[in-house]
Amino acid sequence: MFHHPDLPIADLPWMRASGSGFASLGEAFATPTNPTPLPAAHWVGCNEALRNELALPDDLWQQQEALELFTGNRLVANQPTYASVYSGHQFGQWAGQLGDGRALNLGSVQTPSGLQELQLKGAGPTPYSRRGDGRAVLRSSIREFLASEAMHGLGIPTTRALCVTGSPAHVRREEVETAAVVTRVAPSFVRFGHFEHFASNGQIEELRALADHLVTAHFPALQDKQGAERYVALLHEVTQRTAVLMAQWQAVGFCHGVMNTDNMSILGLTLDYGPFQYLDGFDANHICNHSDHQGRYAYARQPQIAYWNLFCLGQALMPLIDEQAPALAALESYKQAFPEAMDQRMRNKLGLSGAHEGDRALVEDLLQALQQDRVDYTVFWRRLSIAVLESAHNTHAFEPVRDIFLHREVFDAWCARYLERLGAANRQATGDAMLRTNPKYILRNHLGELAIRQAKAGNFAMVQDLLQVLHAPFDEHPTYEAWAGLAPEWASSIEISCSS
Template sequence: MPHTLPLTAPAVCSLPETFYSRIRPEPLAQPYWVAQNHALAAEMGLRPSEIFDNPDNLLYLAGSAPAYDPVPIATVYSGHQFGVYVRQLGDGRAALLGDSTGGGQRREWQLKGAGKTPYSRFADGRAVLRSSIREYLCSEAMHGLGIATTRALALTGSNDAVYREEAETAAVVTRIAPSFIRFGHFEYLYHTGQHHNLPVLADFLIEHHFPECREADNPYLAFFQTVSQRTAELIAAWQSVGFCHGVMNTDNMSALGLTIDYGPFGFLDHYDRRHVCNHSDSGGRYAYNEQPYVAHWNLSRFASCLLPLVPEGALIDELERFPEAFQTAYTAKMRAKIGLQTEEKTDGELIGDMFAALQGSKVDFTLFFRHLANVGNTHGEPLPQDLAALFQGPADAFVHWIGRYRGRLRAENSNPETRAERMNAVNPLYVLRNYLLEQAIEQAKNGDFREIERLHRCMQNPFEARREFADFAERPPEWAGGICVSCSS
């Protein structure tokens, strides 16, 4: 039977062909389903049974269909990788299949790992099962946390060999997003002298994603302001849940302010502001505490590409507003995480001192905020036992901080019970820790995909405690500290 995927030609194809190349996915032998996202399918106005019970849909989403209509495309972009400009990158293993319009929103469908494209350079265009499980689960986990992200509709696998450090099996993720356009698309046009195409791409984004910018005196400046604000809010959200992207190159920065390209990511286990989740990042460029600064730097690279469209002074002014925009968004997130309902000028200092007190004590980042919800208002009251047990180092500075915190709670007449409810509604109990992924990956290598499905169900609602997921809410085991992820992960 023919495929039943509701795809139309990508809107990106309305752009000149200098933006993309038409491609043909490379088939995998005997593909099979690894994971199916029924919840996302329903959000997209699709009936999961019609999507996932059709063997031709399986072939289509594994890059293995005998024919593709519309013809898939790969887009070209460049970018700064670890601060060094690389002229041509592009969709080296991504195939944009088409768009759908169900659920009241236009979405792009993209296969990741479907073979070589004109932009693969010396790579094979494939993705391995290990990294594909990580992307499938983390994009959905971030959505569960309420953080802007690309999504994952399906994951297919094959026993075809793919060689990284060792032979692994192939996989393809079906990624979904309103748009996959990145800062790097603008960099490519600017640095290759195609300045006449910069307004073409900007107009396309304004038309489809930023219509509110049309009425501005300078729509392109309004566009940059919106991208900057969305980026500030995105990084603030990352910091608030302890998420480390790992490879914040400009080609991995979404023009829509989405989390995109899940490679060597990681959630903080114990709090360490200097934590580096990517083994390939030997200099710590993308450490947890550096992410806001890197985002600002990346925006400056993006802004430089808009110089033919926006006066330099206006772009500089907007860039100078970014630190305040980030700090405002971040402080609001953290204020909610510690249960404060009123705003004080000293909130930033209170939050900063809290983290200073945690540094070096190996306190679990996620569980800390859940257990902080149990702190009462009474001065001198002992720390709740489960909170005190998190400290594996000196807690004197934190005990001093708790006194200030309780004083603040009393000043706003905070009710402990309702405050705990508010805090638990914004502080996840479950995050996608690397050791949980490692366990799911090891089972999947043996053909058992049940842990992938269980993690997915849990991460759809990471705030509500559920007995069936009690093992996901525990502190990581000792061996978790030895997990190493890199740019090949």
């Protein structure tokens, strides 16, 4: 059912790897699975910047073999594709065995930044598809392609996206759509759920092999540690990375939408872009996933959910750690790491140097003011940055910021406190630093929707244009100034769900 031995073989030297990636652990981890071909493949989006970073051929986008490879219509000599098995908690409930239901790893490539795994999302059914078709649609594929690179442009750890290919083949979701495949790139796609799988099935040696592989491949500073100490250190490192990632999400106003344990990266990367959203009007209780009826993954709850997920990972590692106390200590470090990381990011956004006792209250009062008036989160921070920059020579510099509040007296009172805290700082230098911290461009839902509508009509220009702007979100792009404006009223009617 899952194998197509008649798929043509491509001899692509750049796809030959050392064999030391995840697949080297064996078939308990990586199940050989061939992709299912799609007809009439075509390019939808090509990430030239990432192609260059990976040192892939200059003419990659002109190679028919590459187009067929990234669509799942061709195999690579000596590089079997595979799907991996994992389990996990979904919406707080144990879901049991899951796995790569529509993702296939092409293998690893050696790049200037080290070994990177290439993965096709949407290349057909796998042994873990659970009655699904293993496909992705054009709509969701464009969203993931752009979101991955938008996060990278913002400096937030993430999986990357090399390209999207499309096909006229039909895929049924809420309606009939066309198929697409995203080629994702990451040092590793291992999730919390991989550990949960082997622990829940009593496969302790496999659990140990997975942990040791990750230490060797991705946490070399821990290699000298032995026994339980190694696995406690691994848990601590993942906890620290996750805490920092959550602070980065919250600071930029990013909502993931489906923070199940099988969507949490062991490397602290943003993983699996489904019903994600960047906040328009600020609402701490915003739920971006139309399927999340209980609001479990609302924006303000993300840091606590990450902490809960880390406890699931800690429980999975207990067969290797034995004693509860050191595992708890590793997990409890989140309680210090997250607020420290969050405080630092908010001080950076405000252009504040050093740490003062009243800084957290200043931030909390600001967020309450933004919440009260549903002020556009990105526009506010960008205007504030410009106001600080211009305030040294313009006494009305803060008027454009004040104008986006309904309760202007609330902003006035807060701004007076803020300027007192800012003190005699070099406003030019501070404003410049804030402009490099607070992006002008984010992947707003309506921008993605407009790109998708054009793509469905066969025009992929906006996909490529958005990609270029999102790679440099702190810069000025005069041609695309409208993309930095407030979201239109119709944007609030866009519904995104787990099928997105």
